[in-house]
Amino acid sequence: MLTTESLAKIDREVAKYPAAQKQSAVMGALRIAQQEKSWLSTDLIEFVANYLDIPPIAAYEVATFYNMYDLKPVGKFKITVCTNLPCALGGGVAAADYLKEKLNIGFGETTADGKFTLVEGECMGACGDAPVLLVNNHSMCSFMSKEAIDAKLAELDKLGN
Amino acid sequence: MAVFEKGVIFEGVDTADSSCWSLAAYQARGGYTALKKLIEAQTPQDEVIAEIKNSSLRGRGGAGFPTGLKWSFMPRSFPGDKYIVCNSDEGEPGTFKDRDIMWFNPHALIEGMIIAAYAMGVKRGYNYIHGEIFEVYERFETALDEARAAGLLGERILGSDFSFDLFAHHGYGAYICGEETALLESLEGKKGQPRFKPPFPASFGLYGKPTTINNTESFASVPFIIKDGASKFLEAGKPNNGGTKLFSISGHVNRPGNYEIPLGTPFATLLEMAGGMKDGKKLKAVIPGGSSAPILPGDVMMDLTMDYDAISKAGSMLGSGAVIVMNEDVCMVKALERLAYFYHEESCGQCTPCREGTGWLYRVIHRIENGLGRPDDLDLLTSVGNNMAGKTICALADAAVFPVRSFTKHFRSEFEYHIENKKCLVDHKWF
Ligand SMILES: Cc1cc2nc3c(=O)[nH]c(=O)nc-3n(C[C@H](O)[C@H](O)[C@H](O)COP(=O)(O)O)c2cc1C
Ligand code: FES
Numbered sequence: 394m395l396t397t398e399s400l401a402k403i404d405r406e407v408a409k410y411p412a413a414q415k416q417s418a419v420m421g422a423l424r425i426a427q428q429e430k431s432w433l434s435t436d437l438i439e440f441v442a443n444y445l446d447i448p449p450i451a452a453y454e455v456a457t458f459y460n461m462y463d464l465k466p467v468g469k470f471k472i473t474v475c476t477n478l479p480c481a482l483g484g485g486v487a488a489a490d491y492l493k494e495k496l497n498i499g500f501g502e503t504t505a506d507g508k509f510t511l512v513e514g515e516c517m518g519a520c521g522d523a524p525v526l527l528v529n530n531h532s533m534c535s536f537m538s539k540e541a542i543d544a545k546l547a548e549l550d551k552l553g554n
Numbered sequence: 555m556a557v558f559e560k561g562v563i564f565e566g567v568d569t570a571d572s573s574c575w576s577l578a579a580y581q582a583r584g585g586y587t588a589l590k591k592l593i594e595a596q597t598p599q600d601e602v603i604a605e606i607k608n609s610s611l612r613g614r615g616g617a618g619f620p621t622g623l624k625w626s627f628m629p630r631s632f633p634g635d636k637y638i639v640c641n642s643d644e645g646e647p648g649t650f651k652d653r654d655i656m657w658f659n660p661h662a663l664i665e666g667m668i669i670a671a672y673a674m675g676v677k678r679g680y681n682y683i684h685g686e687i688f689e690v691y692e693r694f695e696t697a698l699d700e701a702r703a704a705g706l707l708g709e710r711i712l713g714s715d716f717s718f719d720l721f722a723h724h725g726y727g728a729y730i731c732g733e734e735t736a737l738l739e740s741l742e743g744k745k746g747q748p749r750f751k752p753p754f755p756a757s758f759g760l761y762g763k764p765t766t767i768n769n770t771e772s773f774a775s776v777p778f779i780i781k782d783g784a785s786k787f788l789e790a791g792k793p794n795n796g797g798t799k800l801f802s803i804s805g806h807v808n809r810p811g812n813y814e815i816p817l818g819t820p821f822a823t824l825l826e827m828a829g830g831m832k833d834g835k836k837l838k839a840v841i842p843g844g845s846s847a848p849i850l851p852g853d854v855m856m857d858l859t860m861d862y863d864a865i866s867k868a869g870s871m872l873g874s875g876a877v878i879v880m881n882e883d884v885c886m887v888k889a890l891e892r893l894a895y896f897y898h899e900e901s902c903g904q905c906t907p908c909r910e911g912t913g914w915l916y917r918v919i920h921r922i923e924n925g926l927g928r929p930d931d932l933d934l935l936t937s938v939g940n941n942m943a944g945k946t947i948c949a950l951a952d953a954a955v956f957p958v959r960s961f962t963k964h965f966r967s968e969f970e971y972h973i974e975n976k977k978c979l980v981d982h983k984w985f
Pocket of ligand 2: 475477478480481485517518519520521523648
């Protein structure tokens with residue numbers, strides 16, 4: 394279900410913990426699975442659980458608890474924008490409004506062409522760089538003025554073709 | 555990412571140099587000499603812990619608990635596995651210092667953790683890193699590889715009998731995992747739901763074994779204390795508030811960023827360092843220690859010094875050192891509404907007073923903000939808050955209540971105006 398490359402990455406996670414504590418690797422394993430498949434289907438979660446020899450429900454509990462896991466399909470680029478108070482004071486809400494307007498979608502929605510999903514985020518520990526947004530969970534973009542958002546969306550749009 | 559003033563952790567770190575984080579750069583500025591000194595002199599563990607106690611280093615994660623004292627709780631003679639865990643799950647709104655430590659100076663944290671392991675007889679440690687900062691996590695892993703290759707981690711460190719290995723664990727989006735026992739659950743691969751205390755982690759921690767948890771900045775301060783001495787660290791701050799401290803300033807200032815300055819520095823000086831108020835606007839309010847700390851009016855802040863004792867005397871907390879600055883254009887009802895939403899979203903759902911109470915707080919503040927407030931809503935907020943604070947397993951409920959109590963205390967007229975007139979007293983602008 395996953396490439397050998399992803400499985401090798403999961404093995405590296407497993408090796409970080411004591412031999413009897415494979416469950417500790419479930420967060421990393423789910424992240425790696427999601428990076429490959431873009432979202433976590435129930436089958437994928439079950440596959441990860443079996444790979445780690447833990448009950449599927451244990452992996453499912455983790456996948457549903459942490460909010461960076463996607464349990465439904467998302468666009469090619471998931472954009473999470475922080476609107477928490479410190480960011481709001483630095484333009485975070487304005488950046489979110491601009492993204493909604495440009496992409497013509499609201500929070501939790503995906504553009505018709507399947508390219509972009511917009512998500513409202515909580516503090517990313519980057520409040521001094523507001524507005525901040527996160528692309529596909531792993532790439533943080535700082536100081537996202539309107540111009541910077543235009544440039545980022547154009548870049549992603551091209552990548553997505 | 556920016557560090558504008560440098561103290562004990564960032565001394566000598568040229569953040570403009572893209573390789574300042576590497577092992578070579580760290581060693582060139584005296585890195586790992588503290589560890590070498592301990593190992594060569596075979597310094598007794600008690601002496602290391604005494605030095606940390608003498609430094610007056612207080613935990614930088616929020617509670618300000620004395621670090622040396624915490625280390626002394628570890629049952630060092632316990633024969634089985636023991637762990638140290640670093641809390642880099644920085645998610646308290648306003649806080650962004652641990653990220654910069656790991657990005658620009660990861661080896662200071664690694665060395666601090668190795669010294670801690672030496673002092674407490676620990677062989678394995680983990681650094682739990684906040685989910686949203688994947689690039690920082692990757693860099694930290696690279697720094698660990700460097701340390702391992704140089705014989706600073708792993709079996710028989712620097713040829714001694716002391717062995718210790720350290721690994722990074724990446725979170726995936728849950729504020730509650732900053733709470734230390736939720737963090738341990740998460741490290742075990744479970745939902746991050748806090749545990750009852752006692753037993754405390756020092757006796758029942760990771761995998762049920764004795765564990766010591768400290769914040770990133772606490773561990774990263776350790777090499778300086780061992781290298782330059784407890785008294786030098788203490789002198790860098792003020793009595794009972796040793797050292798410099800990182801303050802993350804966000805909001806309406808000209809130069810948001812991190813400032814590592816002596817504890818006891820006047821807030822007015824810090825504000826000036828941060829370039830003063832943006833657009834020459836008037837200072838209205840400050841949250842001095844992360845979103846969970848009670849808010850204080852601007853004029854009160856202008857008379858305070860930035861240290862644990864002074865801020866707590868004024869009725870707030872230094873917390874994580876996240877200073878959120880607001881100008882006269884901010885509607886306090888709207889600001890509180892956003893924080894209340896956050897705590898409601900992030901409650902882990904385990905304790906009823908918190909799960910239900912955070913929802914109540916949010917909904918009531920939301921209706922006040924939206925012109926649907928009722929005359930007795932402020933009393934209702936007080937009563938909901940009283941039924942939450944101190945009545946749950948962890949302090950998230952208290953963290954949700956503190957802002958509500960302090961906003962409605964210091965800015966009561968704005969809330970009353972909102973309820974009566976169905977609109978803001980100020981012409982609200984976020985920025
Ligand atoms: C809801 C909640 C969130 C917390 N978040 C953090 C955090 O992000 N980082 C942190 O170091 N401590 C956080 N803490 C405090 C930790 O539980 C713990 O006290 C701290 O990591 C201990 O380290 P220190 O003694 O070095 O400060 C949080 C506590 C609570 C109740
Ligand atoms: S509030 Fe947005 S990153 Fe902290």
